[in-house]
Amino acid sequence: xxxxSETGIAQKVARALxxxxxANIRELVALHLKLEGLAVLSAAAGDEALRLVxxxxxxxxxxxxxxxxxxxxxxxxxxxxxxxxADVPILxxxxxxxxxxxxxxxxxxxxxxxxxxxxxxxxxxxxxxxxRRPRASQIAASPGLAGDVIxxxxxxxxxxxxxxxxxxxxxxxxxxxxxxxxxxAGHPGIVFTREMLLERVWxxxxxxxxxxxxxVVKRLRQKIEADTREPKYxxxxxxxxxxxxxx
Numbered sequence: 001x002x003x004x005s006e007t008g009i010a011q012k013v014a015r016a017l018x019x020x021x022x023a024n025i026r027e028l029v030a031l032h033l034k035l036e037g038l039a040v041l042s043a044a045a046g047d048e049a050l051r052l053v054x055x056x057x058x059x060x061x062x063x064x065x066x067x068x069x070x071x072x073x074x075x076x077x078x079x080x081x082x083x084x085x086a087d088v089p090i091l092x093x094x095x096x097x098x099x100x101x102x103x104x105x106x107x108x109x110x111x112x113x114x115x116x117x118x119x120x121x122x123x124x125x126x127x128x129x130x131x132r133r134p135r136a137s138q139i140a141a142s143p144g145l146a147g148d149v150i151x152x153x154x155x156x157x158x159x160x161x162x163x164x165x166x167x168x169x170x171x172x173x174x175x176x177x178x179x180x181x182x183x184x185a186g187h188p189g190i191v192f193t194r195e196m197l198l199e200r201v202w203x204x205x206x207x208x209x210x211x212x213x214x215x216v217v218k219r220l221r222q223k224i225e226a227d228t229r230e231p232k233y234x235x236x237x238x239x240x241x242x243x244x245x246x247x
Contacts, residue, residue: 049067
């Protein structure tokens with residue numbers, strides 16, 4: 001039987017970037033990612049990570065919060081602004097246990113986090129889960145998941161009726177508001193840039209800008225969030241766009 005190289009068929013190897021200043025942790029994470037079949041690059045400082053994510057495409061980034069030169073939150077936000085890796089899954093590592101630090105990391109664009117010290121099995125499980133997720137750039141252009149009713153907490157979205165209910169009460173939404181909400185809710189945890197939302201929701205309109213997305217999200221929050229200053233459903237990814245909270 002011919003090998004992949006002999007037949008000219010090569011399977012794409014997923015690529016990961018590990019950004020961690022502690023050498024033992026960096027090497028441990030890199031080792032187990034390699035055992036999962038990933039090709040791994042490593043960086044020990046934030047500025048080195050920024051150089052790499054600006055030049056190469058990755059399928060996963062494991063990012064420490066506390067880094068020399070440029071901290072992890074700044075790196076995370078910068079990644080979300082880079083077109084080449086704007087939707088890459090980011091697993092943040094943190095020694096901080098306060099909930100506010102974890103929330104800040106997630107709102108800065110991280111998809112998941114692990115608190116040090118962590119077990120190898122948990123690391124691998126989180127990595128596998130992130131790699132299974134579709135990236136926003138791979139999601140079909142049509143909004144949402146065709147025909148599926150989505151229920152998240154007290155929120156229920158029915159695409160057949162184009163109806164949203166909150167605590168059993170109908171919430172009146174404009175067509176754009178419904179489409180934005182349905183697209184985000186159909187892909188929880190996936191970061192959508194404003195450009196992606198414009199392409200998928202405002203498909204027939206030419207005179208719209210990224211501010212149109214922000215305006216619709218603001219109106220949505222006023223209609224479905226108990227506290228617009230601390231939204232529960234639609235989260236801002238600073239400098240990039242929005243995502244729906246993980247289930």
